[in-house]
Amino acid sequence: MLKSRTRRKAERAAADGAIITIRDLHKAYRTPAGDFPALRGVDLRVNRGDFMAVVGKSGAGKSTLINCVTGIDSPDSGEIHVDGSAVHTMGEDARSRWRGENLGVVFQFFQLLPNLTLIENITIAMDFRNSYPLRERKERALHLLEQVDIAEHAYKTPGRISGGQQQRVAIARALANDPPVLVADEPTGNLDSKTAGAIFDLFEDLVYNQGKTLLMVTHDRDIQRRASRVVEMADGRIEA
Numbered sequence: 001m002l003k004s005r006t007r008r009k010a011e012r013a014a015a016d017g018a019i020i021t022i023r024d025l026h027k028a029y030r031t032p033a034g035d036f037p038a039l040r041g042v043d044l045r046v047n048r049g050d051f052m053a054v055v056g057k058s059g060a061g062k063s064t065l066i067n068c069v070t071g072i073d074s075p076d077s078g079e080i081h082v083d084g085s086a087v088h089t090m091g092e093d094a095r096s097r098w099r100g101e102n103l104g105v106v107f108q109f110f111q112l113l114p115n116l117t118l119i120e121n122i123t124i125a126m127d128f129r130n131s132y133p134l135r136e137r138k139e140r141a142l143h144l145l146e147q148v149d150i151a152e153h154a155y156k157t158p159g160r161i162s163g164g165q166q167q168r169v170a171i172a173r174a175l176a177n178d179p180p181v182l183v184a185d186e187p188t189g190n191l192d193s194k195t196a197g198a199i200f201d202l203f204e205d206l207v208y209n210q211g212k213t214l215l216m217v218t219h220d221r222d223i224q225r226r227a228s229r230v231v232e233m234a235d236g237r238i239e240a
């Protein structure tokens, strides 16, 4: 245990600040009309503490890239290293386990469980991973809901709060197991601009004050002021 931790630390140091490294990533979707290449040699490096925004036109391959990084999907070839793990070498079950323990993922359509209260939506993420002692989970969930300023609604179900509030709960859920890396695919795509601004504030705080690393896909041009790095995707490649 100690040894593997030491080795992991050494590997991280050797990675020279990079927490996500993507090399020559390719992925094609099989369709009746033939293979469609969605990723055509993506190289990307995200440093620890980065707020990296990925922008680009619809169909550029942003979600495909994100889904490969989170292990929701797998590439045809290339490498994905996240915080010392070689995600591209893992099978589907291993990726799913790894994701739950190491990543916080936020989607455009919040994807909260509709029949659970907000607080239960967060404790269940800890239950899945057995990540905190049972008796601490509820208190931790409340604390996370406080952090995203929504604790007063803790015992409501998601259908009884607004979209912006639901997204804040989804962010609290992403933080449930205290992952070092957060990945978000258009987390404000379904929100009005004022609410989106508040969600960006929250992400900014997580990166700049709480040491998280964030990889975010967004169409929001406002992000360019806030992110520490912006890259543009076009036709399955990173342009700039």
Ligand SMILES: Nc1ncnc2c1ncn2[C@@H]1O[C@H](COP(=O)(O)OP(=O)(O)OP(=O)(O)O)[C@@H](O)[C@H]1O
Pocket: 029, 030, 031, 036, 037, 038, 056, 057, 058, 059, 060, 061, 062, 063, 064, 065
């Ligand atoms: N399951 C699929 N089967 C076939 N083609 C797909 C599939 N998913 C995505 N594609 C195609 O792959 C390309 C990249 O899609 P992707 O969803 O990654 O784009 P995106 O940049 O996220 O776009 P958007 O901004 O609209 O979300 C698109 O041309 C899309 O039509």
Ligand SMILES: [Mg+2]
Pocket: 062, 063, 064, 185
């Ligand atoms: Mg997309």
